[in-house]
Amino acid sequence: MKLDKNYWESRWTEGQTGWDTRSATEPIKHYFDQIADKQAKILIPGCGNAHEAIYLFESGFKNVYICDWAEQPLETFSERIPDFPKAQLLCADFFNLETGDFDFIVEQTFFCALDPKLRSAYAQKVKSMLKKGGKLVGLLFNFPLTEAGPPFGGSKEEYLQYFESLFESVRIEPCYNSIKPRLGSELFILIS
Numbered sequence: 001m002k003l004d005k006n007y008w009e010s011r012w013t014e015g016q017t018g019w020d021t022r023s024a025t026e027p028i029k030h031y032f033d034q035i036a037d038k039q040a041k042i043l044i045p046g047c048g049n050a051h052e053a054i055y056l057f058e059s060g061f062k063n064v065y066i067c068d069w070a071e072q073p074l075e076t077f078s079e080r081i082p083d084f085p086k087a088q089l090l091c092a093d094f095f096n097l098e099t100g101d102f103d104f105i106v107e108q109t110f111f112c113a114l115d116p117k118l119r120s121a122y123a124q125k126v127k128s129m130l131k132k133g134g135k136l137v138g139l140l141f142n143f144p145l146t147e148a149g150p151p152f153g154g155s156k157e158e159y160l161q162y163f164e165s166l167f168e169s170v171r172i173e174p175c176y177n178s179i180k181p182r183l184g185s186e187l188f189i190l191i192s
Contacts, residue, residue: 024055026177027188028106031137032056039063040103043129045094046110050077057084065102067094095121100129107138107189112151119154123162126191136163136191139175143185156187167191 029052038060044053047066050073056064067090068074074089090097094110095118105126114122126136143153156172163170175186 024051025108025139025179027139027175027186028052028108028137029055030177031190032059032061035061037103041065041101041131042104042106043067043100043102044106044108045097046108046113047077048073048109052106052108053077053084054081057081064088065090067092067097069093095125097125097129101131101134102129103131103134105129105134105136105138107136107140109139109151112141112153114150114152116152116154119162123166127166130192133192136167136189138189139178140172140187140189141185142174142187159187159189163191 032055040061041063042056042061043065044050045067047053047068050066050068053064053066054077062085064084065088066074066077069092071091074091078084078086078089111119111122130136140159141151141153142155144155146153159172160170169190169192171190172187174184175182175188178184178186
């Protein structure tokens with residue numbers, strides 16, 4: 001199976017979006033509720049329905065960028081939130097984005113949807129997209145890595161090997177406020 005643009009477009013067309021939580025998740029909401037700087041530049045790669053982007057935008061964060069390979073979720077998002085700046089909707093491969101200057105990159109089901117062979121490249125790309133002092137914040141799955149994905153699992157020990165050599169601070173902890181279907185299977189990450 002090739003996890004390319006066509007694969008993700010077909011998942012959306014066929015309604016195979018089991019990863020969709022239908023709203024912004026509590027851990028990410030809770031984290032950003034504590035951020036006072038509403039001018040922070042935020043990227044959400046592999047955004048899907050971008051519930052976190054809606055939450056952030058409606059909470060006053062106007063410098064939010066969302067990126068997805070598939071066009072359908074971006075079109076649907078644009079219809080749902082017509083005031084969201086069109087220039088901040090990026091239909092692109094995350095790995096082909098220009099080096100950024102983001103204060104935050106939000107991780108919500110994107111990493112676990114990538115071919116596991118791309119995990120090291122993901123960590124390097126995140127590093128290049130963040131400004132000095134920027135943070136990767138969000139959730140990673142905590143269940144055994146399997147070939148039967150996406151989503152693909154992983155563990156704290158595995159994830160540490162991708163990030164510790166690139167970042168000064170890597171915090172990966174069991175998530176205490178996951179949604180019910182994901183309780184016990186998520187890790188909260190805060191990496192800078």
